Amino acid sequence: MTRKKPADLRSARWFAPDDLRSMGHRSRAMQMGLDRADWDGKPVIAVINTWSDLSPCHHHLRDRAEQVKRGVWQAGGMPVEMPVHSFSEQFLKPTSMLYRNMGALEAEETLRAHPIDGAVLLGGCDKSTPALVMGAVSMGLPFIFLPAGAMLRGNYAGEKLGSGTDVWKYWDERRAGTISKEQWDGVQGGIARSYGTCMTMGTASTMMSIAEAWGLTLPGASAIPAPDAGHKRMAAACGRRIVEMVWEDLTPGKVMTRASTRNAVTVAMATGCSTNAIIHLIAMARRAGIPLTLDDLDAIGRTTPVIANIRPSGKDYLMEDFFYAGGLPALMKELSDKLDLGVLTVSGRTLGENIASAVNYNPDVIRTLDNPVYHEGSLAVLKGNLAPDGAVIKPAAMDPRFQVHAGPAIVADSYPELKTIITDPDYPMTPDHVLILRNAGPQGGPGMPEWGMIPMPQALLNQGHRDMVRLSDARMSGTSYGACVLHVAPEAFVGGPLALVETGDIIELDVPNRSLNLRVPEAELARRRAAWTPPAPRYARGYGWMFSRHIEQADKGCDFDFLGSEFGAPVREPDIF
Template sequence: MEHRSSQWYGGDDRNAYIHRAWMRRGLPADAFDGRPHIAIANTASDLTPCNAHLTEVARSVKEGIWAAGGVPLELPVVSLGETNVRPTAMLWRNMAAMSTEEMLRANPIDGVVLLGGCDKTIPSLLMAAASVDLPALVIPGGPMLTGTFRGEALGCGTDVWRLSEEVRAGTLTNEQFHRSESSMIRSRGHCNTMGTASTMGLLAEALGTVLPGLAGTPAPDSRLLEMSHESGRLIVDLVERDLRPSRLLTKASFHNAIVTLAAIGGSTNAVVHLLAIAGRLGIDLTLADFDRIGSGVPLLVNLQPAGTFLMEDLFRAGGLQAVLREVQDLLDPTAITVSGRPLVDHLNEATVWDASVIAHREEPLQPDAGIAVLRGNLAPDGAIIKPAAASIHLLKHRGRAIVFDSIEDFRARIDDPDLDVDADSVLVLRGCGPRGYPGMPEVSNMPLPKKLLEQGVRDMVRICDGRMSGTAYGTVILHVAPEAAAGGPLARVRTGDWITLDVHRRRLDVDVPQDELDAREPNQATLDGFAKPRRGWERLYVDHVTQADTGADLDFLVGSSGDAVARESH
């Protein structure tokens, strides 16, 4: 077959001469004689600490590409570090996807290896690959090893939330809290809980875009480098077979990803990422699919925040393939992987080695663990909740709303001893959706009022149009659509309104007559809290971002554009 890169390098004219001459710097003489040219899209960055080791991973990938007869070309791409980027990394997920897509299309490459780890990096890379539709595979950077503090294992993120609430409750000193910092992050790699980074790495394999058996390998484990080398060899084969994302990522693949999301107790952020990836391919994936496919799937993985253990334990207990073998009958057998074979064909030898970490199907941690999609007059286009991380006694609840018009308003008032709040109240935070903030920050798991923490309260119903960290827990309703800034009813809720939640019936309502709710005008404090960017990326984002129920992508990026370059530059 003639490779795409030959459009640049083939022939004897001036343009081909320029392309070859400027790229010869150390390449072998036959580099332009029909070898496939493979980009390694690398999100390594010192400011994305969870991805800093991907430069070492890239070296193993290069060796594998050379060994298979390809030409490896490292391509640094936009990297988003969840812990550092302000105001929220989600603001730039679409920009990272768009810039990566454009660089893949613009350059003389035949395939791409996608190196990601931290939360937004794998979603943005998959969105880009889906749009440009060149042969591609993902290498997740893997979780860090388990750190300990005072003799107990620490879960990244989850124990930050837990320990910080203990400080506010007065049961842990600030000195002890700060001492735990150096114990929390033990090694290279992303968060070791079942947060968004772990979830998206595992879902990338469930989607078929990762060498089977690789996802979840801890970042310091030498097997990550071994399988990265093998992935380098495999991408050359994908190019020769012309196996593109549009053939791998089908409705069946997303079906399997939704089953996986439920079985592993994965992050709610996966919903908005999977919707965005599907949107790039023109696949009709909706919130209803998450509820329909995932609602009856058992929770099998006992990891924080929904459980006890951490990613290193999941790996030793049998990993993702052992989980999927337990729910193999729920998977779509037609979905294939980068191996060219169906996902289910790779599960035959998978074994659960520790049932305390990976429960057997007959004795699940929870019988129904999928993301629940709520609708009602408070969320006409849907909202979601993760029952596996919620308190059972709050899954059916009625309480008075305590409304906050912005994050700043929340922070200013939540610990006010005069705040009229009790354990049955429903905390409502608005102005945190894709447009409102902008970027849909991870603030939905609001800290509880200090006076209630001191009384021993550890969970309350919370409602927000933003997101929450995949490492967080609690009875949190999030991704409310439409958001307040898009005219959603959340903008018209008032403190004192009664809110009814019934997860079993999939309902979320405010007990206000519809005519009265529709007639209400958002108060000035609400309007003042919405983002009003004047220029740059934020202005483009606010003007074009879609709502959470369709993936919060930019409206003009929905759909695949292919790999064709319109014009020659020389």
């Protein structure tokens, strides 16, 4: 492998020339207390940090950035910490998904506009992983992703609690009157015991696992609990390794290939991944110039069983247990016959070399292929006249009796309207009904909020029911469960078939045959289509205005149309100096 020379460093364009412009760069670096010895002939490494006082999942990343810097200095580089959008899943309204692409654009342009040779990306909470990867891939510099890590297991009254998953479970029981206010408050205080992301296999753990399976993290990084001392050591290791990656010119195009993308999808399915993974996988792959479709994802899912026994698809364990069992290297070792082990990773070694010494310490947490949690992958893609461009469901986390189902629709055009239905104890419905929320997609939400985990209606909870078919063009939290059909595309807000459904129409769901249909004659649908009136735009100005005009549908990954790799090459850098 030909190694770069100091003169080849991108940052040298800023610091090396003996001219007026570079004198200004050097003098301003010295203004901050730096000296020529800090930058001369050394890679400048961006530590891209999503820390925020309103991001509990990333609350430790200010410290981890210091550990990354320590590693960069140790390896002979110069670290510079640079903040980007924090993606606080809990506090950001209307939804963090509205801002994923903004974060991707910010990461890309931050790297492009500064004297940066390589980057360590610090993130983990849901949208931060895809946003950072999308931006860094589009920029094309060597990078390593450092996962924030999951929080510790929750605990209340001697029971392990899983963030999100047990919130939904106990909220249903609270509404049904089977637990007290005191118990509910106990769950509230015990379910989030440390900094770090959700410790179920929600979207955060899913996306961190996908990053590792894609070869974008150092081995074992995705499952280390956030408070574990090993997480600090991993941060420093990332700092050391990225310096070497710059000298090796190990760019993302050498890691994110068709083969490694297939690995990432396969591992996602085997982990019992979040439904959100589909949107982010497609968007990330397309940024790397790799065509990935819903059909590709479904095909891999049909032949990849769920072997991670982690809530919500699994029944017993959480991410801390997964880490003690051997983490993702152990899972990939069990899955090795379905993976391309020859792909290159950011470690500089192949995937096969990375997992050669992995051990599965608990075969109940990480199952073998002949003893899976679920016989197929985590997700299934549905198509039909109600979702011509696709919809998504998580069969492993639903009541099996609803996998083949037909029932009458109850339609809500907005979340307030839905709330009226689900809080009415006397609303006329049965568990055979299909509860629909529409106008909650990429444009309609706006931003495709996690409203697809429609709470069980009070009327059915009072009768002892805990699942029913629920359908929307929204997303749901990766910590959620139930017979929820999501991501219906095209969305209702832009005139997709979901906009034409009326209360009482029969909805037909067939998960084994991957179909989702509306049992209404085509002539009647044509009449309704002609009478449909587009809703008023959600935004009249600003970022929301731009978002609404350029956001793609769920089956395309919800990226901006002008940021895809096929849109055009970035600015040729020598021209900007």
